[in-house]
Amino acid sequence: MDDLVIRSRRVVTPEGVRAAAVAVRDGKIAAVRPHEARTPAAAELDLGEVALLPGLVDTHVHVNEPGRTHWEGFASATRAAAAGGVTTIVDMPLNSLPPTVTPAALAAKRAAADGQCFVDVGFWGGAVPGNVKELRPLHELGVFGFKCFLSPSGVEEFPPLSPDEVRLALAEIAAFDGLMIVHAEDPALLAEPVGPSYPEFLDSRPGSAERSAVEQVIRLTRETGARTHVLHVSSADCLEPLRAAQAEGLPISAETCPHYLTIAAEQVPEGATAFKCCPPIRSAANRDLLWQGLADGVLTCVVSDHSPSPADLKVPDFAAAWGGIASLQLGLSAVWTEGYARGYGLADVTRWMSANPARLARVPGKGAIRAGYDADLVAFDPEAGHQVDARALHHKNPVTPYHGRALRGVVRTTWLRGRRVEATAPPYGAFLQLGAH
Structure with a gap:
């Protein structure tokens, strides 16, 4: 039965x-x-005409616990994830304290998360200067791969790698067929904003900085043979070199995020620092090209880069505010709203937000409605609409650029491994490990 x-x-x-x-x-x-x-x-x-989707797999989430739990924590983040149809998250190695760059730090992260998770949770490790010897032990403990920055991360405890340090880390990661995920902006082409406005902030992080860094990652991928993945592509300038590298057969992939696909720089209100992120939201014309990159398969994943903070860090202006977008609960509806208007279907959105992220990180048993897979399921009403109220979200802090925005599509129910997720019931999310089921 x-x-x-x-x-x-x-x-x-x-x-x-x-x-x-x-x-x-x-x-x-x-x-x-x-x-x-x-x-x-x-x-x-x-469900009648309400759609049944596989649970989303969000491989780019900053939970921030332990250490910066007042920004976001495992209970609030995973509750928000479930409410948004996300049944698996993979947590980034920053901005928690300590960052997940050693086995001891991974143990601290798991201890902090234990018993709090409403969805299944995996962990990325970090690649920082001087920790090459920690990469294999972290891999053996089940992290899904390693994140590095080519430019300053915004937190002192997670410094960027130089090109030579990236090469050393990639050589080590290639030896055990691991994955390096890269925040790709060239620090030589970044600048401090010359003023407090959004156009001035946008000018300080040009698309050329992303493209230059992506070209560097491509060269190092070619040299080392390591699998690499470019995070949160915001600039369409990156598409041509990525397309050429993939045609060459290099093991490199790339993602983008809901905010780059659904918001344009021209729509950012004056002083609305909830819209600040790095790399930044760019023009409407650039946004159109990112959609084309998805359609062409150059970009394969759409993940949140949920990077929240308290409201007091989003002041006083675009030059000084923390750069991160809170959207974990809203990604599915946001992408469906824009995708539907552009002629895409539920199968497209599910591929970008569930199947492909699961395949990228090699998360076992996730990302599809298929016999033998985990019964992670979402009842999604694609015709229903709602207006976002940041105060009603499960995110710990009510700060999001989607506040007041009308979105299409409502998550009615989320099941994790066959059990309905209830925000008021005890959580039963499990820790996931690479290679384990």
């Missing part, structure tokens, strides 16, 4: 969107059957 059968006229499967009945047993998807199939089940649910 199945534990649960969920029917929908719009089940998003790897083969396409179709009417189906998804059977759940012991936390796994037991079968994807014809919509009208009747088999014994302890419980049944018919």
